[in-house]
Amino acid sequence: MFTIKDKVALVTGAGSGIGLHYVKEMFRNGLRAATIADIDPSKGDQALKEIAQEFGSNKAIFVKTDVTVQKEVEAAFKKTIEAFKNLDIVINNAGILNDDIWEKQIAININGTVYGCLLAWDYLQKYRSGNEGVIVNIASITGLTSFMSIPVYAATKHAIVGLSKSMGVKEHYDRTKIRVLTICPGVTDTPLISDFVTSYCLPAFEATYKVDLPRWPKQKPEVVAKGLIQALTTGTNGSFWVVNNSKIQNIPHLPEVLELPK
Structure with a gap:
């Protein structure tokens, strides 16, 4: 069983919303230090104040990070090592919901996650404090x-x-001792959802907005953060964790649509 106690984490998009809840919940479970990598300095500063107030000073650093720029993502990794010497957990959380600016959305949601994964693949092998490193990718029920x-x-x-x-396959884990976990939150009560309006849809699809979103019940971000802790401490490599309607479901392996040729 993986223990969060005395570990160091880097979380993208952690200046507010679910990302900040992830950081706080890990501190409640003994995390030693965290890097908040976020594009908004004002949110980052506020997050640091909240963390210091609840958990003490010098527990976290903020690094202004645009996850679409690989050099900025790498700078967050480098500053984490400079500040805390170790890195054990990387959570690729940064994302936006706005199909009307779909090119930017793809760059943040996909490119940013890929950058985080590839850098974590290197840094977690070199700088982790224990036998395992962990990558957590934040997907969604929409995935x-x-x-x-x-x-x-x-x-x-x-x-x-x-x-x-x-x-998150066995062959990669056997070589690297890095677990890859995925959290798939349902509709969660954060600005990502509360700010969602029809203008976030492409014109061809906005007529379905009033039908689509109400089908899914809202949940509190604290529930998703607790799902993260459960995944970190008990999740097997390659497992998916669906946190929907305030319930946490572990899917050890998503079924394959096609079987590999024998």
Whole structure:
């Protein structure tokens, strides 16, 4: 069983929302230090104040990070090692929901996650403090089913599912001792959802907005954060964790649509 106690984490998009809840919940479970990599300095500063108030000073650093720029993502990794010497957990959480700017959405949701995974693959082998490193990719229930009003967003989350599934195989773990886990939150009460309006849809699909979103019950971000802790401490390599309707479901291995040729 993996223990979070005394570990160091780097979390993208952690200045607010679910990302910040992830960081706080890990501190409640003994995390030693964290890097908040976020594009918004004001949110980053506020997050540091909240962490210091609840958990003490010098527990976290903020690194301004645009996850679409590989050099900025790498700078967050480098500054983590400079500050804390170790890195054990990388959570690729940064993302946006806005099909109307789908090129930017793809760059953040997919490219940013790929950059985080590839850098973590290197850093977690060199700088982890224990026997294992952990990569957690944040996908969505939209990566496991259809979501008719935001098909491009759903496609980005399907991409994360495919990335995690292919990186989280036994052959990779045996070589690297890096577990790859995936969290798939359902509709969660954060600004990503509360700010969602029809203008976030492409015109061809906005007519389905009023039908689509109400089908899914909202949940609190604290529930998703607790799902992360369960995944970190007990999740097997390659497992998927669906946190939907305030329930946590472990899927050890997503079924294959096609079987490998024998």
